[in-house]
Amino acid sequence: MSGELKVLGACPLDCPDTCSWVVTVRDGEAVTMRGNPDHPYTRGALCVKVNRYLEQTRAADRILYPMRRVGPKGEGRFERITWDEALDEIAARLRAIVDEHGGEAIWPYVGTGTLGYLQGCEGLAGRRFWNALGASKHWLNICSAAGTAGLTRANGTAGGMDPEDFALSRLILLWGTNTLTSGHHLWKFIQDARADGAYVVAIDPIRTRTADQADEHLAIRPGTDAALALGLLNVVLEEGAQDDAFLAEHTQGWDGFREEILRHPVERVAEITGIPAERIRALGTRLARTRPTAIRATMGIQRHEGGGAALRTIAAIPGVTGDWRHPGGGVAYSTSGHVHFTIDARDDLLPGPVRTRVMTRLASELDTVRCLWVYGANPVGSTSDTTRIRRQLAREDLFTVVMEHFPTDTVDYADLVLPATMQTEHMDLHAGYGHLYLLWNEPAVEPPGECLSTTETFRRLAAHMGMTEPSLFASDLELAEELLSSGHPSLEGITLDRLRKEGWVRMSYPKPFTPFAEGFPTPSGRLRFPPAGQAYVPSYATRNAGRTPYPLTLVTPAPHTFLNTTFGNNPELRRRAKGPVVLVNPADAAARGLESGRRVRVHNDAGAFLADVEVSDRVAPGVVASPKGRWPKFSPGGANANAVVEERDADMGRGAVYHDNLVEISPCDGP
Numbered sequence: 001m002s003g004e005l006k007v008l009g010a011c012p013l014d015c016p017d018t019c020s021w022v023v024t025v026r027d028g029e030a031v032t033m034r035g036n037p038d039h040p041y042t043r044g045a046l047c048v049k050v051n052r053y054l055e056q057t058r059a060a061d062r063i064l065y066p067m068r069r070v071g072p073k074g075e076g077r078f079e080r081i082t083w084d085e086a087l088d089e090i091a092a093r094l095r096a097i098v099d100e101h102g103g104e105a106i107w108p109y110v111g112t113g114t115l116g117y118l119q120g121c122e123g124l125a126g127r128r129f130w131n132a133l134g135a136s137k138h139w140l141n142i143c144s145a146a147g148t149a150g151l152t153r154a155n156g157t158a159g160g161m162d163p164e165d166f167a168l169s170r171l172i173l174l175w176g177t178n179t180l181t182s183g184h185h186l187w188k189f190i191q192d193a194r195a196d197g198a199y200v201v202a203i204d205p206i207r208t209r210t211a212d213q214a215d216e217h218l219a220i221r222p223g224t225d226a227a228l229a230l231g232l233l234n235v236v237l238e239e240g241a242q243d244d245a246f247l248a249e250h251t252q253g254w255d256g257f258r259e260e261i262l263r264h265p266v267e268r269v270a271e272i273t274g275i276p277a278e279r280i281r282a283l284g285t286r287l288a289r290t291r292p293t294a295i296r297a298t299m300g301i302q303r304h305e306g307g308g309a310a311l312r313t314i315a316a317i318p319g320v321t322g323d324w325r326h327p328g329g330g331v332a333y334s335t336s337g338h339v340h341f342t343i344d345a346r347d348d349l350l351p352g353p354v355r356t357r358v359m360t361r362l363a364s365e366l367d368t369v370r371c372l373w374v375y376g377a378n379p380v381g382s383t384s385d386t387t388r389i390r391r392q393l394a395r396e397d398l399f400t401v402v403m404e405h406f407p408t409d410t411v412d413y414a415d416l417v418l419p420a421t422m423q424t425e426h427m428d429l430h431a432g433y434g435h436l437y438l439l440w441n442e443p444a445v446e447p448p449g450e451c452l453s454t455t456e457t458f459r460r461l462a463a464h465m466g467m468t469e470p471s472l473f474a475s476d477l478e479l480a481e482e483l484l485s486s487g488h489p490s491l492e493g494i495t496l497d498r499l500r501k502e503g504w505v506r507m508s509y510p511k512p513f514t515p516f517a518e519g520f521p522t523p524s525g526r527l528r529f530p531p532a533g534q535a536y537v538p539s540y541a542t543r544n545a546g547r548t549p550y551p552l553t554l555v556t557p558a559p560h561t562f563l564n565t566t567f568g569n570n571p572e573l574r575r576r577a578k579g580p581v582v583l584v585n586p587a588d589a590a591a592r593g594l595e596s597g598r599r600v601r602v603h604n605d606a607g608a609f610l611a612d613v614e615v616s617d618r619v620a621p622g623v624v625a626s627p628k629g630r631w632p633k634f635s636p637g638g639a640n641a642n643a644v645v646e647e648r649d650a651d652m653g654r655g656a657v658y659h660d661n662l663v664e665i666s667p668c669d670g671p
Ligand SMILES: Nc1nc2c(c(=O)[nH]1)N[C@H]1C(S)=C(S)[C@@H](COP(=O)(O)OP(=O)(O)OC[C@H]3O[C@@H](n4cnc5c(=O)[nH]c(N)nc54)[C@H](O)[C@@H]3O)O[C@H]1N2
Pocket: 014, 015, 016, 112, 143, 175, 176, 177, 178, 179, 181, 182, 183, 203, 204, 205, 206, 208, 220, 221, 222, 223, 224, 225, 297, 298, 299, 300, 301, 303, 304, 555, 556, 557, 558, 559, 560, 561, 562, 563, 564, 629, 659
């Protein structure tokens, strides 16, 4: 390549915004990366993290060659080997494990490092290869499973509003979502709505930077959102503001659900949620009188034992108010449900039925695993119960392979490390989970060192193992063609050629988009209200308050400067993030004699991590908060918040419970 060219790509990270980016390439080098000004959702801006993406691709700690472990597991000492040596060793080990223990003893553990449909967790990445080997299936429950299940029970899909239509809303509830940190591009649409008089309420146990910018903040007790939804609907009924025609035509189970609402008067809900009754009444009245109302609820709200029920009950709100009729009304959780690619992992290649292993249950499920194959994931940083995970990963009878960009804490336990391409170096097809565009990521530069893409790694491995099934060798472009070939009306007119030329295309949905104005994709065509007694499921922390030695509920939300553990090794972003902190309410701090800056141990029966106290009224008494995403090896004491996140499931979808753990904090004079 010579001269200068502009290459269109897409941000691969697990963020709803899936930005369109423009890479300027000069003489084969990527020199700048900018948000695409032509993309209606990106609007020319990336974010504080991805502004450093090119710097990351060239970082000194980038993994560039296959490596074999030389020291004990966990120490992270490796020697460089060739790809052929790596593939030989892998082929021999995998064959031996399949012969001796069966394919199920292999766990392909794919995370959300990239959301690409070719290279990452949303699509095919390696799945055909694993099926051909008869490996265990992997349930990616770590992020959004409970909410997805709850919404699907209500609406038949987790897809809902087009976030762009928030510009048309008159009341906006930012419910368990930190927009300005976790997907800031929505904010411009919220600002457009505000310019037309919309009122914005943040419902969050933490006064986040988003709550600071809202018109009102309700500091809800964690895990009690479904109760709040019932209380708000109680006021809607008092006001007689339910949409009787919508209820009759488009919902089922109303009689029972109505009774459930009547059992939740504002005073009772105030006790459950910790929000003053008059504030609930005021918001309920506003909700009753404001059409359209848009609710943005993302993943934070469902990282609790009752997380599925929370989304299901929140989904009932626009069913009662009839907001789904109105452009700018409804609930927006994820737009993934509107993406209709053909994703054929070729289950027919499986030799027989295989078990499914649950991502957040790594610590216990590893008992019966002989090969853990990690890609796009960093379990020692991101998964629950990391103390036990480390013990398991140290097992000599476990063969661990990690495909990575950087020497993460998980890489430290690998037997073999395979160098992976980054987004500017491979091709991929993307859809956002916070907008309705498809994006094509064209590689901008050649991969450095001997990095290979996920698809190419599995093609070579299949060849090395003597496999002959043709679909294991499909090229990236063939896979992309296949993904786009579903014939679903939303893909009408969208060809691979067009995507490659234009970089991004909006799926064929109307604008504005009222997905359920005429009914819901459930078998009856109706929204299903929660059955009696299932509308509010108390969280673990609520259920066990006062019953354990651990009185404080720990919430571990998204950090502003990292994306899960991605960028956790970037020196400038680490500097901006400062040391690990834990927010503690002044009353809880005083009761423990703690001042800001004091190093503490945050602990429970699962483990402990260290952080510095920030005394702050941003959290209510009884709640403490410490952001996720820090690399354990760069943290004091060598652990992050996931040392105290227990292996438990939410009520639906086996979802994760990252914001539903009880801890104590104690002064610490250690490191
Ligand atoms: N900068 C940055 N952006 C990110 C990420 C990141 O790590 N950093 N992560 C990405 C990923 S993987 C995801 S899934 C999304 C997640 O994005 P969000 O859904 O925003 O996820 P969280 O930060 O976990 O939680 C959001 C808010 O929910 C609040 N919350 C916790 N428990 C409750 C509760 O019981 N009720 C209510 N009402 N609120 C509660 C938290 O205090 C937090 O402020 O963001 C993505 N974007």
